[in-house]
Amino acid sequence: MKICFFGSSLVSSYWNGAATYYRGMLKEIAALGHDVTFFEPDAFERQAHRDIDDPDWAKVVVYAATPEGWRSSLEEAARSTDMLVKASGVGVFDRELENAVADIPSNAMRIYWDVDAPATLESVTDNPDHHLRHVIRSYDMVLTYGGGDAVVSAYRGIGARDCVPIYNALDPATHFPAPPNPHFTCDLSLLANRLPDREQRVERFFLDVARQLPDKTFVLGGSGWDSKDTPSNLHKVGHVGTGDHNAFFGSGLATLNVNRDSMARYGFSPPTRVFEAIGAGACLITDQWDGIDHFLEPDREVLVAASGAEVAEHLAALRPERAQAIAARARARILSHHTYRQRARQFNDLFAASSSRIEAAE
Structure with a gap:
C-alpha cells in the first residue's frame, strides 16, 4: 500500500x-x-x-x-x-x-x-x-x-x-542503554520543551523538588528554559538531539516524566519520552494519570507521584540498586508488549x- x-x-x-x-x-x-x-x-x-x-x-x-x-x-x-x-x-x-x-x-x-x-x-x-x-x-x-x-x-x-x-x-534499535555522559550526571533528569500547558506542572513536579532537595542534583533538557529562574542545584542543558537521548536518560539515578495538562486529564497518554527513557535503561518517575498501569506496574516498573512532594519522597528514598531493578523490569515489560x-x-x-x-x- x-x-x-x-x-x-x-x-x-x-x-x-x-x-x-x-x-x-x-x-x-x-x-x-x-x-x-x-x-x-x-x-x-x-x-x-x-x-x-x-x-x-x-x-x-x-x-x-x-x-x-x-x-x-x-x-x-x-x-x-x-x-x-x-x-x-x-x-x-x-x-x-x-x-x-x-x-x-x-x-x-x-x-x-x-x-x-x-x-x-x-x-x-x-x-x-x-x-x-x-x-x-x-x-x-x-x-x-x-x-x-x-x-x-x-x-x-x-x-x-x-x-x-x-x-x-519503543524502537529498541534507536533507544537502548548507552554509556553515561558526565554532562548529564544527576539524581533526577527531565527532558521537556517549555510549553504553556506544561510549565506549571514542571514547576510543581521538578523545579520545586529541586528546591526542596538542595543536596540532590538535577538536569533539565529541552528548549525554551534559558530565561527560567531555577535553583543552583539544577543544570539546564538546552535542546538535546535524539542522538544524545540515550546518554541523557541513562546518566542519572532516575528520570522524570511530566505530562502536559490535557494529557494528564484524559489519561492513557504516555508520551514518547516514557518509552525512550525506559528503552535507554532509566528508572522512571512519572506524574500520576489514569492508565499508567496499562503500560507499567507502579512500584515495580515505575514510580508514580501525585505531587511534587511525592516525587521528592521517591527520590530521597531511592538507592541505585532499587533504581536499577525498576529500570530492568520496566525495559523487559516494554520490550515484550510495547514496541x-x-x-x-x-x-x-x-x-x-x-x-x-x-x-x-x-
Whole structure:
C-alpha cells in the first residue's frame, strides 16, 4: 500500500516532540511492505537542525511553507497514493491541509492521525465553530497516539466514523542503554520543551523538588528554559538531539516524566519520552494519570507521584540498586508488549482488508 503522510518533520526533532513516534511507526510500517512518503514543511528552522538523514525506508518531501507549497504537495500525493494521512500539529497551514485532505478528489483512504489528541479535543470543545467538527466525518478513520476510551468517545461525538488509539512505543534499535555522559550526571533528569500547558506542572513536579532537595542534583533538557529562574542545584542543558537521548536518560539515578495538562486529564497518554527513557535503561518517575498501569506496574516498573512532594519522597528514598531493578523490569515489560513493531502490526491489521482490495486491483 502506498501511504502519503503529512506531518511536522521526520528528519528533525527540533521543537518536534512527535519525531520519535513518526520514525518508530513509519519505519515498522514500511518494514511490513508499505511504501511511505513523508511530506513536511520547511518551517521553524527544522531543516537547519536535522538530526537524521533521509531514511532508506521512506521518501521525504520537504515543501515550501507557503500556500503554493502545501497545495502542490497535496495534489501530487492525492494522485498517487492509496492512503492519505494528515497528522495533527504540522505547525503551518494545519486547518487548510485538514480541510483540503477531506475535499480533494482522490480514491485514497483519508486518515487523520492525531499526535496530541487531548490538546486537539480541548481546542474543539472550546470552539463550537472549530473546523474539525465539520470535516472529521469526511475522514475514513482517526488514529491517535494516546487517550484511551475518553478520546475515542470524544472523536465519535464530533462525527468521526471511527477512532483507534495506536500508542507511543519503543524502537529498541534507536533507544537502548548507552554509556553515561558526565554532562548529564544527576539524581533526577527531565527532558521537556517549555510549553504553556506544561510549565506549571514542571514547576510543581521538578523545579520545586529541586528546591526542596538542595543536596540532590538535577538536569533539565529541552528548549525554551534559558530565561527560567531555577535553583543552583539544577543544570539546564538546552535542546538535546535524539542522538544524545540515550546518554541523557541513562546518566542519572532516575528520570522524570511530566505530562502536559490535557494529557494528564484524559489519561492513557504516555508520551514518547516514557518509552525512550525506559528503552535507554532509566528508572522512571512519572506524574500520576489514569492508565499508567496499562503500560507499567507502579512500584515495580515505575514510580508514580501525585505531587511534587511525592516525587521528592521517591527520590530521597531511592538507592541505585532499587533504581536499577525498576529500570530492568520496566525495559523487559516494554520490550515484550510495547514496541513500534507491535504497533505497526496493529496498524496493518486495521487496514488489512483495504490493502487486499488495493493489491487485487493492481
